[in-house]
Amino acid sequence: MNRRDFLKKASIATSGIISAPYILPTGRLFAPTGQRLVNHVVFVLFAGGVRNQEAVDQQFLANQGLTTEGNIMNNMLAGAAPTNYTSLYNPLNPVLSQPLQNSGTLFKEVIYSQGPTGHYNGHTVALTGNYTETGLNLAINPEFPTIFEYYRKHNGLDQTALDAWWISESLGPYPSLNYSRHPNYGAGFGANYLHPQTVFGEEGVRQLSSITDYHPEEVARINRVKQLLDNNFNNSGEAIPGIQNTGDNREWIKEFLTNTLNGFENQSLDIAVPGNNYFGLNGDLATISTAWQVLDQFAPELTVVSTFNVDACHNNFSYYLNALHRADYGVGWLWDKIQSHPTMANDTILIAMPEHGRNLESNTLTDANGLRAYDHTGDDNSRRCFTLIAGPQGVVNQGQVLGSIGNPAAETIDIVPTIAYALGFDDQISGSLMQGRVLEEAFV
Numbered sequence: 001m002n003r004r005d006f007l008k009k010a011s012i013a014t015s016g017i018i019s020a021p022y023i024l025p026t027g028r029l030f031a032p033t034g035q036r037l038v039n040h041v042v043f044v045l046f047a048g049g050v051r052n053q054e055a056v057d058q059q060f061l062a063n064q065g066l067t068t069e070g071n072i073m074n075n076m077l078a079g080a081a082p083t084n085y086t087s088l089y090n091p092l093n094p095v096l097s098q099p100l101q102n103s104g105t106l107f108k109e110v111i112y113s114q115g116p117t118g119h120y121n122g123h124t125v126a127l128t129g130n131y132t133e134t135g136l137n138l139a140i141n142p143e144f145p146t147i148f149e150y151y152r153k154h155n156g157l158d159q160t161a162l163d164a165w166w167i168s169e170s171l172g173p174y175p176s177l178n179y180s181r182h183p184n185y186g187a188g189f190g191a192n193y194l195h196p197q198t199v200f201g202e203e204g205v206r207q208l209s210s211i212t213d214y215h216p217e218e219v220a221r222i223n224r225v226k227q228l229l230d231n232n233f234n235n236s237g238e239a240i241p242g243i244q245n246t247g248d249n250r251e252w253i254k255e256f257l258t259n260t261l262n263g264f265e266n267q268s269l270d271i272a273v274p275g276n277n278y279f280g281l282n283g284d285l286a287t288i289s290t291a292w293q294v295l296d297q298f299a300p301e302l303t304v305v306s307t308f309n310v311d312a313c314h315n316n317f318s319y320y321l322n323a324l325h326r327a328d329y330g331v332g333w334l335w336d337k338i339q340s341h342p343t344m345a346n347d348t349i350l351i352a353m354p355e356h357g358r359n360l361e362s363n364t365l366t367d368a369n370g371l372r373a374y375d376h377t378g379d380d381n382s383r384r385c386f387t388l389i390a391g392p393q394g395v396v397n398q399g400q401v402l403g404s405i406g407n408p409a410a411e412t413i414d415i416v417p418t419i420a421y422a423l424g425f426d427d428q429i430s431g432s433l434m435q436g437r438v439l440e441e442a443f444v
Contacts, residue, residue, distance in 0.1 A: 036424035037395050037443060040348040042295070042338070043147075043304045043419060044288075044331055045126055047119060047170070048311035049376045050354035054324060056108050056386045061085060064317070064371050072325045075332025076100045076352065076388055088369060089321040092273065095332045100350070102399050104390030105442040109403030110410045112356045117382040119311070120173055122355030122412070127177050127304065129416030129434040138173035141181045144433060147416045148191035149179055151302045154420075154428035162249060162298050164191035168306040169287040171195045191302070196290035197283060200261050260293045269293065272333045273326075284309045284323065288330035292337050299343050301423060305334075313358060317371035335390065349391035349422050351415060357384040385412055389442040397444055414439050 053059045054072065060082050061068045070082030074094045078101055081091065114131035115121055121132050128144040145153075148164045168174045179190030263269035264278035270292065271278050272285035281289065284307035291305045307330070309323035331352055339345045360381035362372035376382040387410055389396060403409030413436035420426035421438040 037422045038347050038349050038391060039301055039423075040299065040344050041302055041419050041422050042291075042334070042348060042350045043302075043415065044334070044350065044352040045123065045304065045306040046310070046327055046352060046354040047123065047168075047306045048308045048323070048354075049117075049119070049122075049313060049356055049358045049382070050310055050324060050385070051313075051358040051374060051381065052109070052384045052386060053381075054321065055354075056106070060321075061088075061371070072321060073328035074099060075328050075335075077106070077328075078102065088318050088371075089325045091325065092329050095329060095336050100332065100335060100352075100388060100390045101401070103393075104350075104388060104396045104398065105400040105402065105439075107387040107389070107402050107410045107439070107442075109405060109408040110353065110385040110387045110412060110414075111408040112383040112385055112412045117356040117376045117378050119170075119308075119355060123174065123177055123306065125412050126353065126355050126415055128180070129413045129436045131413060131435060138176075141176045141179060143180060143182065145180045145182045145185040145189075146177055146191075147304070147419055148302065149182070149185040149189040150416070150420055150425070150429055151423065152189040152191075153185060154425040155301075155423060160249065161190065161192050162252075163301045165194065165291075165294050165298070165300050165303045166191040167194045167196065167287060167291045167294065167303070169195075169197070169283045169308040170306065171198060174306065191304075194290065194294070196287050199257060200264055200278065200290065201286065256293075256297055260290070263293075264289075270337065272330050282309050282323065282326060283307075284327050285330050288334055292334055295334075295338065295344065296341065299341065302419070313374050314363070315365045315373045316367045317373050318367050318369045320373075346392045349389065349396060351387065351389050351419070353387040353412065353415060354385045355412070357382045384408075387412075387415070387439075389418070389439065394444055396442055400442070402441065409441075410439055411436060418442070 053063055056077060058069060058071045058077070058079050060070045060072060068082050068084050071077055071079030072081065072089055074081055075096050076099055078099045112122065112125065115125065115133050116135055118135065120138055121135070124142050125131055127146045128142055129147070130144040148166060151164055152161065166178045175193045175195070178193045179185065179187050260269065267277050271289045272281060278286060278289060287307060288305060291303065294300065295303060307327045310320050310327065312323060313320035331350070335350055338348050338350070356376060358374040358376045358381065359379050361379070363375050365373040367373065413434070415436070417426055417434050417436050418439045420429060421440070426438060
């Protein structure tokens with residue numbers, strides 16, 4: 001079964017329930033009273049744990065007993081690339097004529113001050129604006145509302161969830177972050193969730209389309225599950241609890257999924273690395289490429305994109321360097337595409353931040369190049385992050401660098417109130433719901 005037939009016969013029927021966007025019929029409850037800075041915000045979570053040493057500190061291999069330093073994030077950060085060992089990270093030419101930090105404010109030192117430095121915890125902190133003191137139950141939605149819920153509840157009456165998207169490279173518990181279990185918010189204000197590798201990736205297609213390889217009893221069970229999902233997908237809003245789909249938006253999403261998959265398959269759509277096809281990209285660049293399709297099609301007001309491939313740092317530092325370099329390339333590529341969009345150009349703020357850092361001291365593992373690996377077990381270094389806020393002149397302060405080691409300029413909980421401020425509804429949110437502050441120094 002080819003991808004086109006698979007999507008037509010199976011994926012569309014189940015995507016609204018499992019991995020494709022959720023489209024909500026309800027609009028937003030209250031008109032915002034604040035003044036918007038822009039009409040679009042894109043937040044890229046550099047997930048997987050990024051050490052400041054290899055990122056904003058540009059130390060490259062200096063912590064591996066070598067003297068080589070340099071900037072491997074040349075789309076986001078100013079600084080010369082390493083002059084040696086470039087084969088370790090297969091360098092790509094920058095897509096931007098000048099680094100993004102020249103188009104915004106770089107918070108060079110940001111602190112993740114409380115709670116476990118785990119990936120799901122870090123995502124939850126970044127998307128709710130609240131620290132979590134203990135390990136989270138991965139089977140439930142977060143306690144505090146997410147930025148998607150704040151946006152949809154407090155930002156007017158005219159938009160649906162087509163204006164809020166949550167796109168992640170990793171699946172697992174991460175779909176739960178599109179809405180919380182807070183009694184005043186919840187599923188009715190959630191975002192569209194999309195895991196591109198499930199819908200468009202080779203592995204997802206292979207796993208979901210190989211039904212004939214199962215034992216006959218398993219085939220019958222899978223068909224019963226599929227029928228249940230098909231029936232729920234077509235039900236009216238009152239028939240099933242939680243997130244719903246409107247008829248018009250459901251058809252729009254179906255058409256979008258089909259056209260996007262066909263475009264990736266026949267290489268007629270832009271992808272994040274020229275010369276590659278979609279199925280040859282790493283997970284982060286495939287996710288960013290899909291995010292651009294969403295932005296290009298729907299021009300949402302709020303989009304959060306999560307990368308994850310740098311998590312290889314646990315056992316493969318060389319791959320970590322490659323992943324960090326490519327995630328940076330993807331952010332530059334995405335920003336470049338946004339500047340070509342008829343409604344998003346010069347009307348978009350892009351925020352990029354790791355969910356947390358990594359340890360100062362290495363673990364006991366080394367990769368094929370003899371480079372040491374690093375975990376994120378909660379030491380002070382794993383709480384060090386950075387944040388880059390880029391946007392139009394006259395809106396975002398250009399070329400500003402704030403913070404230094406031992407003198408953090410922000411915390412990871414500050415992104416939610418900052419996004420709310422940029423979109424003009426921060427004054428509608430109860431102060432008891434968010435622990436962070438607006439990073440006003442980034443704005444003119």
